Amino acid sequence: MTDIFTPIEPRFDRDNSGLMEKIVALCKRRGFIYPGSELYGGLANTYDYGPTGTELLRNIKNLWWSYFVQQRDDIVGLDASLISHHRIWEASGHVAGFADAMIDCKHCKSRFRADHLIEDFLEDANNQVRIKHWAEKLIVGGETKLTNEIVTKVTEDKKVEGLTTEQLAEIIFLLDITCPNCGEVDWTPVRKFNQLFPVELGLVQGDNNVAYLRGETAQGMFVNFKNVVDSTRVRLPFGIAQLGKSFRNEITPGNSIFRTLEFEQAEIEYFFDHKKTKWEELFLEWKNSMFGFVTEKLGIKEENLRWRPHTDEERSFYSKRTEDLEYRFPFGFKELWGLAYRTNYDLAQHQTNSQKDLSIVDPQTGEKILPHVIEPAVGINRLMLMVLCDAYYEDEKRTVLKLHPKLAPYKVAVFPLLANKEELVGKARDIYKNLKESFMTAWDDRGNIGKRYMAQDEIGTPWCVTVDFQTLEDSTVTVRDRDTAEQTRLPIDELQMYFNSRLMK
Ligand code: ATP
Numbered sequence: 001m002t003d004i005f006t007p008i009e010p011r012f013d014r015d016n017s018g019l020m021e022k023i024v025a026l027c028k029r030r031g032f033i034y035p036g037s038e039l040y041g042g043l044a045n046t047y048d049y050g051p052t053g054t055e056l057l058r059n060i061k062n063l064w065w066s067y068f069v070q071q072r073d074d075i076v077g078l079d080a081s082l083i084s085h086h087r088i089w090e091a092s093g094h095v096a097g098f099a100d101a102m103i104d105c106k107h108c109k110s111r112f113r114a115d116h117l118i119e120d121f122l123e124d125a126n127n128q129v130r131i132k133h134w135a136e137k138l139i140v141g142g143e144t145k146l147t148n149e150i151v152t153k154v155t156e157d158k159k160v161e162g163l164t165t166e167q168l169a170e171i172i173f174l175l176d177i178t179c180p181n182c183g184e185v186d187w188t189p190v191r192k193f194n195q196l197f198p199v200e201l202g203l204v205q206g207d208n209n210v211a212y213l214r215g216e217t218a219q220g221m222f223v224n225f226k227n228v229v230d231s232t233r234v235r236l237p238f239g240i241a242q243l244g245k246s247f248r249n250e251i252t253p254g255n256s257i258f259r260t261l262e263f264e265q266a267e268i269e270y271f272f273d274h275k276k277t278k279w280e281e282l283f284l285e286w287k288n289s290m291f292g293f294v295t296e297k298l299g300i301k302e303e304n305l306r307w308r309p310h311t312d313e314e315r316s317f318y319s320k321r322t323e324d325l326e327y328r329f330p331f332g333f334k335e336l337w338g339l340a341y342r343t344n345y346d347l348a349q350h351q352t353n354s355q356k357d358l359s360i361v362d363p364q365t366g367e368k369i370l371p372h373v374i375e376p377a378v379g380i381n382r383l384m385l386m387v388l389c390d391a392y393y394e395d396e397k398r399t400v401l402k403l404h405p406k407l408a409p410y411k412v413a414v415f416p417l418l419a420n421k422e423e424l425v426g427k428a429r430d431i432y433k434n435l436k437e438s439f440m441t442a443w444d445d446r447g448n449i450g451k452r453y454m455a456q457d458e459i460g461t462p463w464c465v466t467v468d469f470q471t472l473e474d475s476t477v478t479v480r481d482r483d484t485a486e487q488t489r490l491p492i493d494e495l496q497m498y499f500n501s502r503l504m505k
Helices: 019-029 051-070 086-091 114-123 125-137 148-157 165-174 218-223 225-231 279-297 345-354 380-391 422-436 449-459 469-474 492-504
Strands: 033-035 047-049 075-078 083-085 099-104 111-113 191-194 197-200 210-213 238-247 262-272 305-309 321-329 332-341 372-379 392-394 399-401 412-416 441-443 463-467 476-481 487-491
Touching: 019 033, 019 380, 019 392, 019 399, 047 051, 051 075, 051 238, 051 262, 051 279, 051 380, 083 086, 083 218, 086 210, 086 218, 086 345, 099 114, 099 165, 111 114, 114 125, 114 148, 114 165, 125 148, 218 225, 218 238, 218 262, 218 345, 262 279, 262 380, 279 305, 279 321, 279 332, 279 372, 305 332, 321 380, 332 380, 372 380, 380 392, 399 449, 412 422, 412 449, 422 441, 422 463, 422 469, 422 492, 449 463, 463 492, 469 476, 476 492, 487 492
Parallel strands: 075 238, 412 441, 412 463
Antiparallel strands: 033 047, 083 210, 099 111, 099 191, 197 210, 238 262, 262 372, 305 321, 321 332, 332 372, 392 399, 463 476, 476 487
C-alpha cells in the first residue's frame, strides 16, 4: 500500500520516453542525487545530494551570486533566519492563504495536488479526443461552476491555476480522471492544505510559541528592508538578494528534485520608486537578465525555454504582472523561474501589522516613499534538474553530461596509464596535486582507460589527463576532450593555463 511516505516515481514522460528515468538512474549511480531517508524506506519529496551533486549545486549557487550580486553595484546580500516569527507569515498572507488544493485516492491512498492531477491529464496526448468531446458537450450555467472562459483555459491553455476547489472537483468528476497510481476513480473531496511548516519553540505548548520554517526567502528581505537601508549606503532603485533554504509541505509526487519539501531558493527583491522608474522597463530588464543567466551562464538551449505570462485569474491580486520562465523538462514545459511585479503590497502589509514606519525619505524632495518591488524568484535545485536534463546526451557508444565546464563537478581528471607502474603513478600524482590547488580535480587509477573515460563522461568532467610512458621522456601528457573525445598532447607546465583559458570562455 502507498502512503504519504512512499515516493511515487514520475507518472508521465511524454516528450522523451524514458529520459527522466535514465537521468534519475544516472544521478543515483554517479553520486548526484539520492532519495532522502532511503535506508528507512524513503521519505517522499526529500532528496540528499551526493559528492557530485553537491559540487554542481554549489557551482550553480556561486554563479547566481556572482551574476546577480557580485557583478552588480545595485544589489546587496542577506542571510535571514530559517525560523521566523508567526506574525511575519500572518502579515504576508501565508498563514491564511498559502494553500494547495489536494485530493486523495480512497482506493490506494495516494495523495495529489488537484491542479497537477488535472494538468497532467490535460497534457497527455492520449486524452485529447476525450477532452475535446467533453468541451463540446459541456453546457455551462445552471448546476455547473464552470464558465466558458474556464473551459477554454482548461482545453486550450491546459491550465487550472486560480480555480476554486469546487471547480477543480467538478473538472476531475466530469473528465472522469482516474488515479495515476492505481487506475481507480474513488476520490475524496478536494480540500485546501496549508504548505507552511510550523515549529514549536520552547517547552510550553501554545499559539504564541509557534514559529514557522520560512516558506520563501522573500519575507526576510521585506522585514529587514529598513535594517538594510539604515546600515548600508543603498539608494533606490536597489535590490536585496538572498540564497538559502525554503520549506513547503508539498504533497505532489515524483519528478525527482523538481518539487521538494525543502529547497534552495534564490530570490531578489528589487525596490524602486514607481513614480520615477517605469516598472514596465524594469520588468523587461529583469526578463533579459534571467534569460541571459540561463542561456549564457548555465549554457541552456534557447529552444527549451519560453515565457508564460500569468492570466488574470492566477495572478495574485496585488501583482500587476507575473511571468514564468518555463523549461521543457522531459515531463513537459514547467515553471523554472517566476518574475512578479508585486507593487508595495508586502512592505505595506508589514508596515500595518508591525505598526512601524517602513518608508524611506527621498533625499531630493523630502517625500516619504514606500517602494514598489519586482521579484525574480527561482529554486536552485530546479535549475540543477534543468541543467542535468539539458546536458544529458547518449549515443550507441556512451552517455555524456555535456555540462558547461564552469558547472562541471570536476574540471579535470588525472589518470596514470597503468596503476602498477610506480613512475607513472608518481608523475600523475604530482600533476594531480598541482591541478587540485586551482580546480576541482578527480583521480582515477581503477580499471582500464576506457572505463575511466566512461565514468568521467557520465559526471560531465570536461578534460581527462593521462600520464603515459612518453610523459616520462618529454614531460607531455594527453588531454582528452569530453565532447569531441579528441586527444591532444600538451606539455605539463601548460596545463594550468590551458584549462584556465578554456574555463574563461
Ligand atoms: P510552483 O507553481 O511550481 O509551486 P510557485 O509559483 O509556488 O511554484 P514561487 O513561490 O514563485 O513558486 O517560488 C519561486 C521558485 O522557487 C519557483 O519558480 C521554483 O523554481 C522554486 N520552487 C518553488 N517551490 C519549490 C519546491 N517545492 N521545490 C523546488 N523548487 C521550488
